[in-house]
Amino acid sequence: KAGVTQTPRYLIKTRGQQVTLSCSPISGHRSVSWYQQTPGQGLQFLFEYFSETQRNKGNFPGRFSGRQFSNSRSEMNVSTLELGDSALYLCASSPSGRENSPLHFGNGTRLTVT
Amino acid sequence: TQLLEQSPQFLSIQEGENLTVYCNSSSVFSSLQWYRQEPGEGPVLLVTVVTGGEVKKLKRLTFQFGDARKDSSLHITAAQPGDTGLYLCAGARAGGTSYGKLTFGQGTILTVHP
Numbered sequence: 722k723a724g725v726t727q728t729p730r731y732l733i734k735t736r737g738q739q740v741t742l743s744c745s746p747i748s749g750h751r752s753v754s755w756y757q758q759t760p761g762q763g764l765q766f767l768f769e770y771f772s773e774t775q776r777n778k779g780n781f782p783g784r785f786s787g788r789q790f791s792n793s794r795s796e797m798n799v800s801t802l803e804l805g806d807s808a809l810y811l812c813a814s815s816p817s818g819r820e821n822s823p824l825h826f827g828n829g830t831r832l833t834v835t
Numbered sequence: 836t837q838l839l840e841q842s843p844q845f846l847s848i849q850e851g852e853n854l855t856v857y858c859n860s861s862s863v864f865s866s867l868q869w870y871r872q873e874p875g876e877g878p879v880l881l882v883t884v885v886t887g888g889e890v891k892k893l894k895r896l897t898f899q900f901g902d903a904r905k906d907s908s909l910h911i912t913a914a915q916p917g918d919t920g921l922y923l924c925a926g927a928r929a930g931g932t933s934y935g936k937l938t939f940g941q942g943t944i945l946t947v948h949p
Contacts, residue, residue: 763923764939769936771934779936813877818934819934820927820930821866822935824868824935829876
């Protein structure tokens, strides 16, 4: 079974630009979550999607958005990039996203904002 | 806001030594999960503990969930260089609405020297 695939692996953007990151979950997994990982804050939850609906959202500004397609693939978008958005963005999938469900993480997209 | 305090932040030991990593909170979690992350990769699930007082063993790794489900520990016996990595604890909030959302500790960077 293929794991969670995130593209691209690396991105360099300039302040003010926008960026779209992509995530393909494990086949059969319908829940996709996104996390931001930084050295200072660790892993922080961005949002979760299930059957194309956002069910849960973390404490991030509205510049961070996401969506899920009918095949469970997900994208997240960050608009008006700031230097502080530089981070590793991790996508994780699970069959249902219910509490106690282990998350299967991709290897992340490393975003650098200059 | 639920917080998980993980300690120590850094651990540098010699091969063959034992170690314990702690994860503490004032909040109750429905489960605690432990992940290991290596450079350039996403976190990989090691174990999920669900029942208060539960102890799980994975070869040389022993995981414990506190009786009150507020804390957990990871004990490694006879550490090996292959155990080197970032260890993360993560809690799922009780109540069935945590969809895909885990609260992560800051992590413990373990280095095992040969």
